[in-house]
Amino acid sequence: MKKVFALAIALLISFSFLAKTVDEIVVKVNDSIITKDEYEKRLSRTIDAFKREYKGPDFDEKLKEIPEKLLNQMVEELLLIEKAKQMYQVDMIVKMQVENFMKENGIKDEAELDKALKAEGLSLEEFKKQVLLIYVPEFMKSREIRSKISLSEQEIIDFYNKNKEKLQGKPQVHLEEILFTKDKYNEETVKQAYSDILLSIAKGATFSEMAKQYSGAYSRQNGGDAGWYLPDDLSPEISDVVFKMKPGQVSELVETKQGYYIFKLVEKKEPKVPTMDEARAFVIEMIKEQKFAESYKQYIDQLKKQNYVRLNPKYV
Template sequence: MIIPVRFVRICAVFSVVLLLFPVLASADSKNDLVARVGSVPITRYELAREFQRILPLQGGFHGGVSKERREEIRKQALDRLVERALMVQWAIDQELSVPNEEVDAKLAKLRARYKSREEFEKAAGVEGVQGYRAALYRQLLAEKAEEERVEKQVKISEQQVRAYYEKNKDRFMRPKQFRASHILVRVDPSSNKQEREERRKRAEELLKRARAGEDFYNLAYYNSDDRTRYVGGDLGYFHVGQTVKAFEQALLKLKPGEISDLVRTRFGYHIIKLVEVNEERQLTYEEMAGKIRQQLEKEERERLKKAWLEELKKKYRVEIF
């Protein structure tokens, strides 16, 4: 049977309309819109969610955000949503789509947090489940667009990785590294002279036992006032500049296996045992290649995305309401 060309075109148009329906859904009421990019709506509900996503990262330790700062965060949230909408509009033009099954699976995962469908619908509020689903579809479509237009274009060759290593070789040095254990006899800063003297005598007693050959792990475990007591005083690996000055100076005088004199710091008295020393050395290409590749891919991803968004901003109209 021969199908008329006109019928095929009508079907194609109808398919595109069905494809765009999830993207444009919930955009009927202009009161709900804060912006539009091409034909893609940005709703006040999406803005509220993005605002709340950013807010915890920007608030002070004691909570509370000034009115001016809230306005800055709102603008930041809207800028992110505009960028996302630009990607959605590009995806529409490329006739990309997200399978309903993928959207429904994401929605089901959210719905599972609620005891009943009624409770979930109540939580959706004025936006409604369908409105939220449409916003979710746009989010997933933007992710798919970025995957197609950016992620698949990120390609870093072995030659690029090696060239970066050779050019920045002096940055890939591992400093002199120590491994040590210690016993801390803590001295309260508010203690009096007699109390401090008692703590010093306690430290001297432990030092004497350590130098007499008593097991350092057990000495630390049963006597140290530091939380490292639970691992026998083991401080792990560290390098110069990572400890307080007096501790470091005492450490530099030791050879592996040796135990220091009492070392006084603001924390109290330390008894230090040097376990291991690894001299400064050049990190090899094989050791650094993975991290270098990750860094170069990140930079390339950011470069491609920035250039792409600049193109999209010139191509599509952005309306802020």
């Protein structure tokens, strides 16, 4: 419970707009503001998250987009909260979310929650305000946009026919492996072991038997059976080799950070275009997401016209 609680608190704090100290205002939506300190803290956390997901040129390109996208996102969140206050009992939405949070974390009442929050440096009131900032925008998206999306059977058929070539999956390979770890083998000894294995296989031994004898991988106990993989599941140096192989073929030595690998391609599944029935659920989800994006933009554009929104020119 403590681990779940700590993770949830960390998430809530990461969205915090609460420290209304004297600070430069970056965004103002009616009477709600986002300060420089709040914006920069969230910007820093967002950049850190992107660093974990993207590398090299991809990250550099994404980095250019982050400040503007984050600023727009924060404006949209405040606009959705403003609209929610006009349409719903926002306090009840927050109350239900707090109760759900308490139930999930085994907290019996608000007094116990308050005590736990204080240990994390938060008051109950601050916690409720942060719940408001996280959950109310999502509530509005669900209630006012997603729930009103509809689609016809003809739309599903048309989307499938137009995009079915793009819907085909990726190839998959079933591999057996032998790993020579670098703490036990060097470049010279691994080449000798590789030659010995090929000679044994030529004389009738199976790759599985060789894996049990030589491999330092966990799959050794399964005779080297490593299972099925998609291209993205494997490191580039391995993927580039195994997806060019034919069933039954044994690879050359492949050097990686873990050591030297030999692979046997057991089976390969080529990608195929799914039938309408196979693709139906995915197609429906794709259409709904497209419609949501269009409707959400229209909804936000309308809210911007109905509310006072000011962005500090320094941050635009």
